[in-house]
Amino acid sequence: MGGFLSETFLAALLFGAITAAIPLLLAGLGEQMSEKAGVLNIGIEGMMIAGAYAGFLGAYYSGSFWLGFATGAAAGILVAALMALLCVRLGLNQIVIGIALTLGLEGLTALLHHFQFSRSYPRLPAAQVTPIPLLAEIPVFGPALFRHHLIVYLAVAAVFAMIWVYRRTQLGLNLQAAGDKPAALDVAGIDVVRTRTAAVLFTGGMAGLGGAYLANVGAGLFIPFITNGAGFLGIVLAMLARGRPLWVLAGALIFGGCLSLTTAAQVAGINVPTDVIQMVPFLAVMAMLVLFGRRASLPAALGIPYERGAR
Amino acid sequence: MPGMQTTTKPPEMRQAIVTLDGVTKRFPGIIANDRVDLVIRAGEVHVLLGENGAGKSTLIGMLSGLQQPDEGRILIDGKAMPIRSPSHALSLGIGTVFQHNMLVPSLTVAENLALGGKWWQKPRLGELAARVDEIARPLGININLDAVVSDLSLGEQQQVEIVRALLRNSRLLILDEATSMLTPQGIAELGALMRRLVERGLAVVFITHKLGEAAEFGDRVSVLKLGRKVGEIGPDRLRSLEHDELVDEIVSKMFGRNAGDGAISIPDRPANDEALLAVRDLRVLPGKDTSGLEAISFMVGRGEILGVAGIDGNGQKQLAEALAGQRRTDGGSVTLAGRSLDGLDVGKRRELGLRYLTDDRLGEGTVGTFPVSINYFLKQIGEPPFWRSGIEHSREINTHARDLTRQFDVRTPSLSTPVGRLSGGNIQKVLIARELAEGARAVIFNKPTYGLDLANTQATRQRIRDVAGQGLAVLLISTDLEELLSMCHRIAVMSQGRLVGTIANGAGAGERVGRLMIGLAA
Amino acid sequence: KSIAILTPEEGTDFGWNQQGVDAAKAAAEAAGIEAIVASGLGYGDVRPAMREIAADGASLIIAHASGYATSAPEIAAETNVPVAIVDSPQALKEGLVADYTLSGHQGAYLAGRLAAKMSKSKHVGIVVSGEPPSWNSQSAGFAEGVKAENPDVKITYAVIGPAAYSDAAGGRRVTESVIAAGADIIFGQGNGSSFGMLQAVETTKTADGGKVLFIDVIGDKTSVAKDFLLSSVVWDITPVYSAMIQDLKDDTFGTKRYAIGLADDSVKLLKTDQIPDDVWSEIQKIREQIIAGDIKVEPTFEASAVRTLMTDVSADAK
Amino acid sequence: MSGDATSASATPLDASGGGGSARDIGRRLLITLGPIVVSLVLAGCVLLVLGINPLAYYGYVVDRGLLSPLGLQQTLTRMAPLLFLAAGLIVAFRAGMWNLGGDGQFLLGAVTAAASAPLLVQVLPGWLTLVAAFVIATVVAMIWSLIPALLRAYQGVNEIITTLMMSFLGVSLANVLVKLVFLDPATTVPQTRTLPVEDRLPRLFETTVTSGLLFGLVTIIAVHLMMTRTAFGLKLRVVGANPRAAVHAGLNVPLLTVTVFALSAGLIGMGGAVDIVGIQGNVRADWNPAYGLAVIPVVFLARMNGFAAIGFVFLLSVLSIGGESAARRLGVPQNFTMVLVSIVLITLAVAEYLDHRFNQARRA
Numbered sequence A: 001m002g003g004f005l006s007e008t009f010l011a012a013l014l015f016g017a018i019t020a021a022i023p024l025l026l027a028g029l030g031e032q033m034s035e036k037a038g039v040l041n042i043g044i045e046g047m048m049i050a051g052a053y054a055g056f057l058g059a060y061y062s063g064s065f066w067l068g069f070a071t072g073a074a075a076g077i078l079v080a081a082l083m084a085l086l087c088v089r090l091g092l093n094q095i096v097i098g099i100a101l102t103l104g105l106e107g108l109t110a111l112l113h114h115f116q117f118s119r120s121y122p123r124l125p126a127a128q129v130t131p132i133p134l135l136a137e138i139p140v141f142g143p144a145l146f147r148h149h150l151i152v153y154l155a156v157a158a159v160f161a162m163i164w165v166y167r168r169t170q171l172g173l174n175l176q177a178a179g180d181k182p183a184a185l186d187v188a189g190i191d192v193v194r195t196r197t198a199a200v201l202f203t204g205g206m207a208g209l210g211g212a213y214l215a216n217v218g219a220g221l222f223i224p225f226i227t228n229g230a231g232f233l234g235i236v237l238a239m240l241a242r243g244r245p246l247w248v249l250a251g252a253l254i255f256g257g258c259l260s261l262t263t264a265a266q267v268a269g270i271n272v273p274t275d276v277i278q279m280v281p282f283l284a285v286m287a288m289l290v291l292f293g294r295r296a297s298l299p300a301a302l303g304i305p306y307e308r309g310a311r
Numbered sequence B: 001m002p003g004m005q006t007t008t009k010p011p012e013m014r015q016a017i018v019t020l021d022g023v024t025k026r027f028p029g030i031i032a033n034d035r036v037d038l039v040i041r042a043g044e045v046h047v048l049l050g051e052n053g054a055g056k057s058t059l060i061g062m063l064s065g066l067q068q069p070d071e072g073r074i075l076i077d078g079k080a081m082p083i084r085s086p087s088h089a090l091s092l093g094i095g096t097v098f099q100h101n102m103l104v105p106s107l108t109v110a111e112n113l114a115l116g117g118k119w120w121q122k123p124r125l126g127e128l129a130a131r132v133d134e135i136a137r138p139l140g141i142n143i144n145l146d147a148v149v150s151d152l153s154l155g156e157q158q159q160v161e162i163v164r165a166l167l168r169n170s171r172l173l174i175l176d177e178a179t180s181m182l183t184p185q186g187i188a189e190l191g192a193l194m195r196r197l198v199e200r201g202l203a204v205v206f207i208t209h210k211l212g213e214a215a216e217f218g219d220r221v222s223v224l225k226l227g228r229k230v231g232e233i234g235p236d237r238l239r240s241l242e243h244d245e246l247v248d249e250i251v252s253k254m255f256g257r258n259a260g261d262g263a264i265s266i267p268d269r270p271a272n273d274e275a276l277l278a279v280r281d282l283r284v285l286p287g288k289d290t291s292g293l294e295a296i297s298f299m300v301g302r303g304e305i306l307g308v309a310g311i312d313g314n315g316q317k318q319l320a321e322a323l324a325g326q327r328r329t330d331g332g333s334v335t336l337a338g339r340s341l342d343g344l345d346v347g348k349r350r351e352l353g354l355r356y357l358t359d360d361r362l363g364e365g366t367v368g369t370f371p372v373s374i375n376y377f378l379k380q381i382g383e384p385p386f387w388r389s390g391i392e393h394s395r396e397i398n399t400h401a402r403d404l405t406r407q408f409d410v411r412t413p414s415l416s417t418p419v420g421r422l423s424g425g426n427i428q429k430v431l432i433a434r435e436l437a438e439g440a441r442a443v444i445f446n447k448p449t450y451g452l453d454l455a456n457t458q459a460t461r462q463r464i465r466d467v468a469g470q471g472l473a474v475l476l477i478s479t480d481l482e483e484l485l486s487m488c489h490r491i492a493v494m495s496q497g498r499l500v501g502t503i504a505n506g507a508g509a510g511e512r513v514g515r516l517m518i519g520l521a522a
Numbered sequence C: 001k002s003i004a005i006l007t008p009e010e011g012t013d014f015g016w017n018q019q020g021v022d023a024a025k026a027a028a029e030a031a032g033i034e035a036i037v038a039s040g041l042g043y044g045d046v047r048p049a050m051r052e053i054a055a056d057g058a059s060l061i062i063a064h065a066s067g068y069a070t071s072a073p074e075i076a077a078e079t080n081v082p083v084a085i086v087d088s089p090q091a092l093k094e095g096l097v098a099d100y101t102l103s104g105h106q107g108a109y110l111a112g113r114l115a116a117k118m119s120k121s122k123h124v125g126i127v128v129s130g131e132p133p134s135w136n137s138q139s140a141g142f143a144e145g146v147k148a149e150n151p152d153v154k155i156t157y158a159v160i161g162p163a164a165y166s167d168a169a170g171g172r173r174v175t176e177s178v179i180a181a182g183a184d185i186i187f188g189q190g191n192g193s194s195f196g197m198l199q200a201v202e203t204t205k206t207a208d209g210g211k212v213l214f215i216d217v218i219g220d221k222t223s224v225a226k227d228f229l230l231s232s233v234v235w236d237i238t239p240v241y242s243a244m245i246q247d248l249k250d251d252t253f254g255t256k257r258y259a260i261g262l263a264d265d266s267v268k269l270l271k272t273d274q275i276p277d278d279v280w281s282e283i284q285k286i287r288e289q290i291i292a293g294d295i296k297v298e299p300t301f302e303a304s305a306v307r308t309l310m311t312d313v314s315a316d317a318k
Numbered sequence D: 001m002s003g004d005a006t007s008a009s010a011t012p013l014d015a016s017g018g019g020g021s022a023r024d025i026g027r028r029l030l031i032t033l034g035p036i037v038v039s040l041v042l043a044g045c046v047l048l049v050l051g052i053n054p055l056a057y058y059g060y061v062v063d064r065g066l067l068s069p070l071g072l073q074q075t076l077t078r079m080a081p082l083l084f085l086a087a088g089l090i091v092a093f094r095a096g097m098w099n100l101g102g103d104g105q106f107l108l109g110a111v112t113a114a115a116s117a118p119l120l121v122q123v124l125p126g127w128l129t130l131v132a133a134f135v136i137a138t139v140v141a142m143i144w145s146l147i148p149a150l151l152r153a154y155q156g157v158n159e160i161i162t163t164l165m166m167s168f169l170g171v172s173l174a175n176v177l178v179k180l181v182f183l184d185p186a187t188t189v190p191q192t193r194t195l196p197v198e199d200r201l202p203r204l205f206e207t208t209v210t211s212g213l214l215f216g217l218v219t220i221i222a223v224h225l226m227m228t229r230t231a232f233g234l235k236l237r238v239v240g241a242n243p244r245a246a247v248h249a250g251l252n253v254p255l256l257t258v259t260v261f262a263l264s265a266g267l268i269g270m271g272g273a274v275d276i277v278g279i280q281g282n283v284r285a286d287w288n289p290a291y292g293l294a295v296i297p298v299v300f301l302a303r304m305n306g307f308a309a310i311g312f313v314f315l316l317s318v319l320s321i322g323g324e325s326a327a328r329r330l331g332v333p334q335n336f337t338m339v340l341v342s343i344v345l346i347t348l349a350v351a352e353y354l355d356h357r358f359n360q361a362r363r364a
């Protein structure tokens, strides 16, 4: 019999792991930049759900996934702009605003969905995949890893782009300074508020993209509360990674992999209560925290609004 | 760059780069600058003097775009020009070394120097190295561009900041207490550099609490007092005065009295010579970016002041923290009045009479957002009479706090002002008041007068002498050799985590300490 | 006189909540009384809403979620307004508390027979987003039906993931895995996440490129998933509510339980264009047999029992 | 180090003790009520877009949440668990520990209280059962907080992430416990045994308000006084405001850190217990009211002041009880309440900022 351990099944599991990991990766990379610049962006869940909703709208009405990603990112950026205005420019408490935005957008998207789609539940066609020549032919790994929507490769490429930005560019220095010692950045002639605003907007864009991916590619539709805490997981991954994009990728893949493992265990017919199995992904992250979380030196000014000349 | 001839013009004709016109800055409860007029001219080192909290740094804050004046104007090259932001200040050619460290600790020196470039550019670290070399070499500054800033000592960090300000090709260079961490050698080099810069037509604003430096390097001296400018001494008069006369004149402007009580006076020691604080073979493992301690042994007698000299970053802080119980030791023993302190925590050691005045007032000495009153008693939380059965007695706290504020002359708008808003010198006084509370037997002072103005420095030194006079043991850590020579009975020298020698104070001691510090035999 | 229905989610889910709301409205209309709908109340504390509705004069409160089965009788005792609850047959109280534990296991059994007949790969999947009793009994009924029809058909059972009721992406991911494992018919139960399952069914092909079909429960999703919907175990709760209203009038409320079943078509299998006529008529025959009692289908409500059953049936297949 | 992170913008929390003149109170009232009016207008615009009459909506909210006796009783009842939660968060936040794991701690407390109370009540007198349930819930929640506490105290692992993760895990574990361990064998519904209504916390007078409200009020005021008036509270605040200063002052920072977590989680666990033995009677599988998400911002807005927190919790309860009713009557989906709460939170935060700015301008 095919079933467990068949090539297709293993490939599907791996494929599923990647699909589950991508929204976390995007959100984590985005959050990482905010945190690097000193803004604890708790509102990322709200940005994701806004991205999911707007992304679905865009893709559904235009018929183009790319337009969907664009509208998703734009919605995330819009929410982030509000956050930047309130928390970076005015210096309001980041946790209050973050949670408020999350609550508000979860509620708002659920409302909009109710009035717009709750009688029709429209769905998108399958996302078009771009197989990578040659690699896509490898058994199991080919279809699992190298037959995805182009955005997946872009997300992975973004990891390396981020590494480059952080290590090699002036922008990387500015971001780090904004998070570690904003006053030093300010007196060096760089506007801290602008730097942090840019970082928060980037976070919004990435989170919105992650939400759009989740809705359009991951689910193929939007339903209320579809993000289900993915944004909070993004925060955990970003903090765990402490500024290193590659670790966000690793963390997202481990989480996605564990999700697939829970499916595999069930399909294999292992008779363990499902609720227990389903704690595995969280246990995995917790284990990573215990093992690698030591002396997690977060940016010194994380969460503290910058006010010029204040003491 | 303006021509060389500027220096040859008569002083009052020299071109004014920056003019302050009736500038006023208020903070809640205080007028930090009160209608200050100041002209900063090309080709001059303009020394700004004033006691702690006189408003010097506030003035600098406005010149560098960190603060906006509440009233008055700032003119650049004669034109009114509000300085909107630090980047605006930089573009106007105003470069500043701030009183408080403005480096990003997690970046390397090179990255810190590169900070401020356009965001889309790549930091040109290679190009930087050449320019830094060009600037730093004549200054005798040797910095490792690849070192991470948090690994550097405060003195080294200050050097980096000076280099950074020079890299900018400013027309006006501001140094706010930039010499506080430099060695005497480094200070001399900086003085020479300032001279060369003003000869090229730049202007320098130099803030210091050391009047000797002011007299030596300054072309013009302005004195601030309580936010007002109370006097200015022009170049002609400056040149015509003898050093001591000049100091007297400045002091009388600053404090309204004469100097002269800053003389060397080493307190008498009580007759008995019993060792109160004994340290034997103390070891601390080196950390990732801190030096360790190797087999430190010394004794401090009753009524004795033992100085610890050495260039900053040679293990003085580790020594102080190990003694206070804040840092893990790797062996050795400490006894106080015959009682072993080994294995005791900070609180126990304090109860037994060991006090430690930290040099990091903001980082660990105080809780910046808490009121001044509570900060006096931070080390006595839960103790009577301030707390009874764990309940706070605000009346007791406020009464005592008021006494201490008066006794130690802490300038604060009120007892409930968050201590972080006080000027650095006044925060220091809060710390001193706290450590000298009753029950002390041995006190470790780590750079007790760092950042204090002359009057406060003298008052603090006198307090330390008084402490010793009461029969306490004093360990005085300082990078200021003159301070040590003026107070200590003996001076130990630290280098790279070891005590490399101990010298009895007296004639020629300064020279011998200096030789030990740079690695020669005494 | 009016009846009120309280549901945890909005009545637009093509499932449990919608069937409840629609049935309450239909039953009220038939009896010529008003229906008060309080939907989307969530799974938290609904006592405030019940007290308010009771104070507003409702003569029957239908607490349409097993999560309300503790609070509703308490409120009934407090306010003397009769309540109807689910999944708590032991809680009857004359004049005050009635139970209408609903189980579609008979319908699910039929669905299982249907799936086993229709599966080309001889492999069917059950995907659920959680394991509440009413779904468990249908999962079990379905599995029994499959085995009764053809013991060689393999069954794969998968629960989606943490807090998965709204995890549409998870529903799709898990369903795709189950399809990849070989299943070509998916019996899916899940609120929002069932739309993710549908999406997987629509966009994934079986190993040999064939079409995958979906069997839904409780509601009728024909309007949103026409081409891939094989069938649905549709519930019609209207007779139950009508009976309750009648019992209230007769003063017999709270003396009996209400149930749904194949006999009165309150549980029935949805006929779609995907079901060939001959298969349909065979299914109808089986339906008769169940009604006649020739085939007995016992409900299984515990999750662990369902999982054991699944392990057994899939072990049989090897 | 998350040290001083977000300790409320630029204004020092601890600068002023307590008290306040009449004008001060008036101003506070203004900066609380003003933004609420503004947010009502904003949310009203959303309603208008949805084709709902905002005045009707608010009429129901106020009537149901505040004015009608029955509604007010519900509002007060809803406050009980929230007050414990707020008290727990105040301890943690004042001590600079960002305990964002409230939901897990709350649920585990609730589940163990629900598991133990119905059994204990068969052998113990009623009051003792309730006490025991409280103690059990408190201890369990404390134990659950031990991992983040120890990791933070001895390994320096940032507690925001550990508590968030432990919260995810705690919610799952609570669920597993309900389904597998504490299952009521008498029902098919996965839920714990039910504590009979007559054995629950007594209700106040002739109303439906649980006496848990009183315990909540007493607790949060006690916590407030502890944090602001005692040596122990001051020690915690020193750790929160400047951990290095705490070390320097000789405080046992790791021990205090663990204590803070234990206290905070314990109080939150008690909140779980009060919700169960006071209101719910049992815990069902998959039950998670997620109070934490709403209470966390409220505690910040109250600037970790217990009295202010009481006010804000009351406001939150009015909005949730009133909003629920209004939404039902007008056919708006319940999710609108979330939007309303969100807008209120944001405008309150903005108002506080404006007030701060205004004060600065006036004092300078």
Ligand SMILES: Nc1ncnc2c1ncn2[C@@H]1O[C@H](COP(=O)(O)OP(=O)(O)OP(=O)(O)O)[C@@H](O)[C@H]1O
Pocket (backbone or CB within 6 Å): B027, B028, B029, B030, B031, B032, B050, B051, B052, B053, B054, B055, B056, B057, B058, B059, B099, B411, B412, B413, B417, B421, B422, B423, B424, B425, B426, B451, B453
């Ligand atoms: N927010 C405030 N609250 C209370 N006092 C303030 C505040 N801001 C400034 N001051 C006062 O303003 C005065 C000027 O401070 P400034 O930092 O300019 O002094 P300074 O001359 O640089 O002192 P130092 O020599 O100690 O560096 C101080 O005495 C200080 O007490």
Ligand SMILES: Nc1ncnc2c1ncn2[C@@H]1O[C@H](COP(=O)(O)OP(=O)(O)OP(=O)(O)O)[C@@H](O)[C@H]1O
Pocket (backbone or CB within 6 Å): A309, A310, A311, B027, B032, B051, B052, B053, B054, B055, B056, B057, B058, B099, B420, B421, B422, B423, B424, B425, B426, B451, B452, B453
């Ligand atoms: N943004 C601000 N808010 C409040 N007060 C301020 C601010 N900036 C400066 N001050 C006040 O200005 C005064 C000067 O502070 P600063 O530390 O710069 O003084 P200083 O001259 O360096 O003092 P010291 O020599 O004692 O270190 C302080 O007393 C401080 O209270």
Ligand SMILES: [Mg+2]
Pocket (backbone or CB within 6 Å): B056, B057, B058, B099, B176
């Ligand atoms: Mg100064």
Ligand SMILES: [Mg+2]
Pocket (backbone or CB within 6 Å): B052, B099, B177, B424, B425, B451
């Ligand atoms: Mg100073």
